[in-house]
Amino acid sequence: MSIMLAAKGQEVAGTERIDPDLRPLLDHIAAELAQEYIRLMEAAAGEEPAASLSVADA
Amino acid sequence: MASDRSFTLSEIAQRLDVPQHRLIHLCEKGVVVPDVHGAAGRGSSRVFSSRNFLELAVALRLREMMLPVAVVGAVIHVLRAFEAQLQQDLPHFALADSLREDRAPDLRVIISDGQTIYFSLGAADKQPKLFGGIPLDRLEGNAPAWDGQIDAVRFRGNERNGARGLGPENSHYGRLELSLTVIAQALPIN
Numbered sequence: 524m525s526i527m528l529a530a531k532g533q534e535v536a537g538t539e540r541i542d543p544d545l546r547p548l549l550d551h552i553a554a555e556l557a558q559e560y561i562r563l564m565e566a567a568a569g570e571e572p573a574a575s576l577s578v579a580d581a
Numbered sequence: 582m583a584s585d586r587s588f589t590l591s592e593i594a595q596r597l598d599v600p601q602h603r604l605i606h607l608c609e610k611g612v613v614v615p616d617v618h619g620a621a622g623r624g625s626s627r628v629f630s631s632r633n634f635l636e637l638a639v640a641l642r643l644r645e646m647m648l649p650v651a652v653v654g655a656v657i658h659v660l661r662a663f664e665a666q667l668q669q670d671l672p673h674f675a676l677a678d679s680l681r682e683d684r685a686p687d688l689r690v691i692i693s694d695g696q697t698i699y700f701s702l703g704a705a706d707k708q709p710k711l712f713g714g715i716p717l718d719r720l721e722g723n724a725p726a727w728d729g730q731i732d733a734v735r736f737r738g739n740e741r742n743g744a745r746g747l748g749p750e751n752s753h754y755g756r757l758e759l760s761l762t763v764i765a766q767a768l769p770i771n
Contacts, residue, residue: 552713553662563686
């Protein structure tokens, strides 16, 4: 099962326990974290090329 | 790269040195869903991805800190959604691999005053930024009806607002902090 399916709420058990009202909030936090993570990876890559990028993405 | 590996339940139990029933409990509670193969019936066994491996390790640590299953499930949900967001820009991104790299950002979960949960993220040698600020009782379903307002998410810098609080989130009395990056780096995945 791909993670993209999970993110779209198609996963069966893993997200059942999460209050549906809370999902947008949790997903919003995840999106903010992702933005900051990319910024940090780019900053690290600027200091030392590909230092923080995964092998596949470097 | 470890992201394309798969693991049986007994393998992970052995590598994390925990009884299998603790992992099964996390699966049965829906905290971790096996990516490769679920336990669909008698004789069927769960098979996990490396992402699941990280999720199980994080979930076990959070449970050892006495956090309720619902809260642990919410943390794992954020991790999954976080990785999915990153994969939109970097299709081959794997959180477990990325956090294991030398200069990986430090991703942490913070429980403030036993009441509020935050995530923090920053470069290893820099002050982190805070995300979240969700009351634990909301995650446990014990609070009055959630109004669903997304602006409850707080994104703050590192200033302590002149207070003498603990940590970047200004806890008053006490705090628990768990580094997901350290857990990933200690993961016996290879």
